[in-house]
Amino acid sequence: MSDCKQTYQQKTPESRALYERAEAVMPGGVCHNLRYHPPYPVYISRACGSRFWDVDDNEYLDFWQGHYSHILGHSPPHIVGQIEKLLASGVMHSGVVNPMEVELAELVCELISSAQKVRFCCSGTEAAMYAVRIARAYTNRPKIIKIQGGWHGAGSDLLFGVFKPYDMPDSLGLLEKNAENVITIPFNDPQAASAAIRKHGAELAGVIMEPIAGGGGFIAASIDFLAAIREETQKVGAVLIYDEIISGFRVALGGAQALLGVEPDLTVLGKVLGGGWPIGAVAGQSHIMDICNPLLHSNKWERAMIGGGTFSCLPASMTAGVSMLRYLKQQAARLYPQLAEVGETLRSKIEQTFAQNGVYAKCTGIGSLFMTHFPKDKQVKLDNPYAISYVTDVDKREVKLKTLLLSKGVYVMHGGGALSSRHSHDDIDFFIAKLDEIAKQMID
Numbered sequence: 306m307s308d309c310k311q312t313y314q315q316k317t318p319e320s321r322a323l324y325e326r327a328e329a330v331m332p333g334g335v336c337h338n339l340r341y342h343p344p345y346p347v348y349i350s351r352a353c354g355s356r357f358w359d360v361d362d363n364e365y366l367d368f369w370q371g372h373y374s375h376i377l378g379h380s381p382p383h384i385v386g387q388i389e390k391l392l393a394s395g396v397m398h399s400g401v402v403n404p405m406e407v408e409l410a411e412l413v414c415e416l417i418s419s420a421q422k423v424r425f426c427c428s429g430t431e432a433a434m435y436a437v438r439i440a441r442a443y444t445n446r447p448k449i450i451k452i453q454g455g456w457h458g459a460g461s462d463l464l465f466g467v468f469k470p471y472d473m474p475d476s477l478g479l480l481e482k483n484a485e486n487v488i489t490i491p492f493n494d495p496q497a498a499s500a501a502i503r504k505h506g507a508e509l510a511g512v513i514m515e516p517i518a519g520g521g522g523f524i525a526a527s528i529d530f531l532a533a534i535r536e537e538t539q540k541v542g543a544v545l546i547y548d549e550i551i552s553g554f555r556v557a558l559g560g561a562q563a564l565l566g567v568e569p570d571l572t573v574l575g576k577v578l579g580g581g582w583p584i585g586a587v588a589g590q591s592h593i594m595d596i597c598n599p600l601l602h603s604n605k606w607e608r609a610m611i612g613g614g615t616f617s618c619l620p621a622s623m624t625a626g627v628s629m630l631r632y633l634k635q636q637a638a639r640l641y642p643q644l645a646e647v648g649e650t651l652r653s654k655i656e657q658t659f660a661q662n663g664v665y666a667k668c669t670g671i672g673s674l675f676m677t678h679f680p681k682d683k684q685v686k687l688d689n690p691y692a693i694s695y696v697t698d699v700d701k702r703e704v705k706l707k708t709l710l711l712s713k714g715v716y717v718m719h720g721g722g723a724l725s726s727r728h729s730h731d732d733i734d735f736f737i738a739k740l741d742e743i744a745k746q747m748i749d
């Protein structure tokens with residue numbers, strides 16, 4: 306392990322110098338904690354397809370792919386072409402409505418079956434925050450149920466029950482009243498979900514959940530779990546919100562709701578939707594979305610304030626988003642099965658490679674998404690984020706595996722990441738060969 310740290314440091318002097326400067330002017334040297342890793346992060350200088358290069362010109366096979374945004378890999382030529390045209394038109398940002406936002410809204414409502422109306426914003430965090438506000442405004446109730454391990458961005462409403470231990474706030478600076486109005490429930494436990502929804506029904510504005518839990522290991526909710534939550538929220542009149550910021554347009558053209566067959570009332574979207582540019586969206590049935598409609602509710606106390614950001618509907622995000630969704634729509638029949646097949650092969654090859662080297666590892670995920678775990682107890686089922694955080698060696702995955710793979714030219718996040726259409730069979734073979742070279746070092 307110390308050898309690989311040394312190799313990494315020898316290969317990356319420019320990154321080290323940049324990080325020393327960064328640390329002096331940014332808390333921790335970064336603006337997103339996930340982007341730091343010891344001893345210091347690599348600084349990117351260019352990217353294409355499945356690869357990026359750092360400022361020392363080292364090449365990396367990239368499975369992080371812009372926080373899982375780049376389903377078509379870095380810089381897809383057709384999106385880059387559209388952005389170049391946009392820049393040539395002089396419309397960098399205007400604050401005036403643009404034609405692309407209309408087409409993007411139409412595409413979202415066409416492809417996400419539960420969506421009839423949509424509002425765009427600049428990030429997934431913002432979209433999740435708005436979805437909660439819509440649920441509260443629509444029901445005139447305060448409480449929100451969320452899942453243990455569910456990350457919905459860093460907004461103050463939902464920063465509870467995200468990380469271990471799940472029974473305390475995940476940040477300083479949150480108010481007691483935020484905590485009082487959030488209830489966390491275990492993932493994939495239909496009985497606990499039904500009981501919590503019934504118990505809090507009269508005060509319950511909504512349930513927010515990822516139908517495929519990203520933080521835990523891209524684990525799909527069981528149909529029983531989804532059906533129980535759908536039925537009980539309907540009974541008590543609470544709004545069911547799916548956070549499909551990772552799964553939307555990635556696991557299927559219609560998102561996890563199309564794949565798993567249970568529809569929410571509201572969906573929050575981001576990542577893939579922006580075609581590589583900043584975006585968030587709240588979409589849902591008209592009668593709920595219209596709680597923010599200024600044409601129907603002229604007095605501000607009768608409507609929910611959703612949107613209003615200077616950069617909302619940024620022309621570049623709308624343009625790249627349209628280009629992305631048009632392409633996905635056209636290629637869906639070929640693209641999603643292909644990504645799922647490569648993903649399946651990759652997950653089993655990862656487990657096999659570790660096993661051949663005497664290391665017990667499990668690789669969870671669905672479709673193009675994968676995450677490697679080192680379980681301390683072989684008996685526990687890895688079907689929810691709670692079990693994964695308590696029975697697997699998270700540090701081993703986050704630090705040791707990451708550093709070893711970085712020294713071999715592979716960039717992973719949480720011991721895995723996301724495939725894109727630009728990851729070739731050669732890329733997969735390269736990754737497995739590198740994994741084979743380092744696997745024995747994962748033995749304690």
Ligand SMILES: Cc1ncc(COP(=O)(O)O)c(C=O)c1O
Pocket residue numbers: 372428429430431433456457458459515519548549550551575576584585
């Ligand atoms: C499931 C989920 N929800 C919300 C967010 C927040 O989105 P953003 O980072 O665009 O604010 C993320 C980001 O990783 C996410 O994975």
